[in-house]
């Protein structure tokens with residue numbers, strides 16, 4: 001049997017992830033593989049740790065990627081600090097709050113949730129009130145909720161957690177590299193980012209950072225280091241005051257020994273993915289965090305102007321809109337999936353649908369990382385208008401692109417970057 005050469009279509013990816021990979025990252029991925037303890041490689045590991053600290057805006061010692069998709073980072077962080085019966089508060093304002101809840105429950109936590117309407121975020125005062133009532137060990141919260149396109153303010157919640165000696169862990173998967181996220185200044189104890197969104201690196205690694213408050217817990221749960229564990233070791237481990245972390249793959253006490261100068265063998269590092277992450281981080285730092293955040297806002301403005309000029313309305317409260325995801329209400333009587341399909345088939349553009357109560361009600365358009373470019377915004381607006389006309393929607397013909405062009409020319413010059 002023979003198979004053809006790998007030949008994927010070139011797409012314009014305007015989803016909330018995965019997005020288009022920066023060509024520089026693709027080139028870095030063809031760099032020859034070296035052994036994971038080769039000094040040439042351990043140097044790259046150290047560089048990635050240093051670059052991550054800049055991007056996370058932290059002085060934390062620990063900042064490294066977990067091999068696996070973003071949820072592997074979330075699960076590594078949570079399973080390494082949750083001991084069975086620990087109370088955790090998860091404020092839910094979209095799909096990924098449910099993911100946090102599920103991870104915590106699977107690791108034996110007593111999870112308390114609070115919910116707000118999808119399309120909104122929490123007033124920090126309400127979360128703080130709930131922390132005072134529940135007295136959790138951990139608050140686990142999403143920063144940029146891609147399912148609803150909302151951005152939860154974190155600073156006040158972080159400060160309250162620190163004051164009450166509660167650990168604050170955050171899912172920054174969709175916000176890191178696209179919108180401001182200050183780990184130290186906002187009192188975040190543990191944070192997980194994503195590669196496949198605003199960093200424009202393929203999915204497959206989860207950069208994380210955590211401080212000494214978390215390190216202390218992890219260290220207390222460390223396995224005895226004997227290389228192999230006998231039945232007797234395992235029996236004793238089950239009886240310890242602070243039980244060992246139940247996952248081997250995601251045990252941060254072992255991962256940190258691999259990422260420290262000790263370089264204790266754990267897994268076989270995904271060398272090619274680390275090359276990709278290194279290049280993605282280098283691009284972010286070359287552009288500069290502030291420039292990059294401004295660039296995301298700049299293209300978001302043009303997209304929103306175009307959509308509104310076309311006569312479409314946006315979903316969700318504008319005061320907490322996530323700059324990297326724009327949610328559009330699907331006009332009454334329109335088959336949202338048919339529109340998405342036509343965009344893909346006729347124009348090679350991918351936009352996203354949503355989940356749960358929002359399925360069939362909104363489209364989500366991502367403006368993230370390398371995908372967040374002027375030509376992509378203009379192409380998407382033009383194509384969407386054409387497809388909507390084909391679906392019988394009475395749009396304000398011709399206005400979307402003009403509004404977007406106006407938005408671009410109002411500012412005259414694109415921010416540094418792209």
Ligand SMILES: Cc1ncc(COP(=O)(O)O)c(C=O)c1O
Nearest residue numbers: 069070071096144146171173174
């Ligand atoms: C906010 C948020 N958190 C977590 C995840 C889970 O990431 P992954 O699918 O890479 O495991 C996603 C994925 O889209 C996300 O948008």
